[in-house]
Amino acid sequence: MKAAQLTKYAKNYQLELNEIDVPTINDTEVLIKVKEAAVNPLDALIGTGSLRLMHHYQLPQTMGNELTGEIVQLGRSVTQFNLGDSVYTRLPFHQIGAFAQYVAVDASAIAPLPSNLDFKTGAAAALTGLTAYQGLHEILAAKSGQTLFIPGGSGSFGQMAIPIAKALGLTVIVSGNAQAKERTLAAGADQYFDYHTQNYWELLSDVDLVIDTLGPAELEHELSIIKPGGQLLSLIMGPNGAFARAQHMPLLQRILFGLNGRKLDQQAKKAGVTYHFIFVRSDGQQLRAISKLIEANNIVPAVDSKSFDLTEVNEAQAYLANGHPRGKVLIHFDDTVSD
Incomplete structure (x- = not known):
């Protein structure tokens, strides 16, 4: 699969699009086929090395903190989700990697996508x-x-x-x-x-x-x-x-x-x-509580109209930093990037 990876901490870092193995999952994890990944200021803090005091990633590191997607594989102990479920998540800080076609993540970190959101708007919510x-x-x-x-x-x-x-x-x-x-x-x-x-x-x-x-x-x-x-x-x-x-x-x-x-x-x-x-941690149970508020109040997070795919991840990050987006900047995954 293709993944956008950080290979060097730098003030003007650039992510590289690399071919890596699809991750394998353990008993408590699910494999998610990523549909949308959000670009956040947090990505720049990681890429520039500003957060190395909190956690030093082993490079190369697949980047990206927030996503929506579809479950395509279940760990043997996972009972609260089914194949094909649409989910959203803020990935655990020590196991980021949303800028990739597939992500393995513990089931405790994800939640079903709110019923009033699609993959795009859901990627802006977690x-x-x-x-x-x-x-x-x-x-x-x-x-x-x-x-x-x-x-x-x-x-x-x-x-x-x-x-x-x-x-x-x-x-x-x-x-x-x-x-x-x-x-x-x-x-x-x-x-x-x-x-x-x-x-x-x-x-x-x-x-x-x-x-x-x-x-x-x-x-x-x-x-x-x-x-x-x-x-x-x-x-x-x-x-x-x-x-x-x-x-x-x-x-x-x-x-x-x-x-x-x-x-x-x-x-x-x-x-x-x-x-x-505050530095936000992943928490699937809290996401479920948030989903209820999203649905009850019909909250639909704003998403910028400009579209990027995985090959344009550096352009997406530059746009977030300097382009004055009107809503969350997203990386869209579809057939433009082959498996």
């Missing part, structure tokens, strides 16, 4: 859905009655996070562009700020929880609106010592992550806020 679910349920331990603010939450993450937050009983406030206002309010947001005309930090205060999607440049503003004892969860600012401890990392990594995140921790502490970082 990673953002799990990010929102784990962030709100596990890291922030959000409680009914609290207020959540998502700066820059009008995109794909907010689309998944808003209904999950509302199901927990939260008041949800979002900032974003004017074009996304009605869509975001229709998804369940209680209040919306147009960042072109409104400065949320001049209008908000005493917020319990903030989920950051914008990065370090926004930190001062985000901290200023959180009440003492509140929490800030960032998707992109970077890990700290608490993250390393929660991940049960070895002592050296805990020390290094602690040093790396010390400035963030100090700024948060000065504001009376707890800082968190």
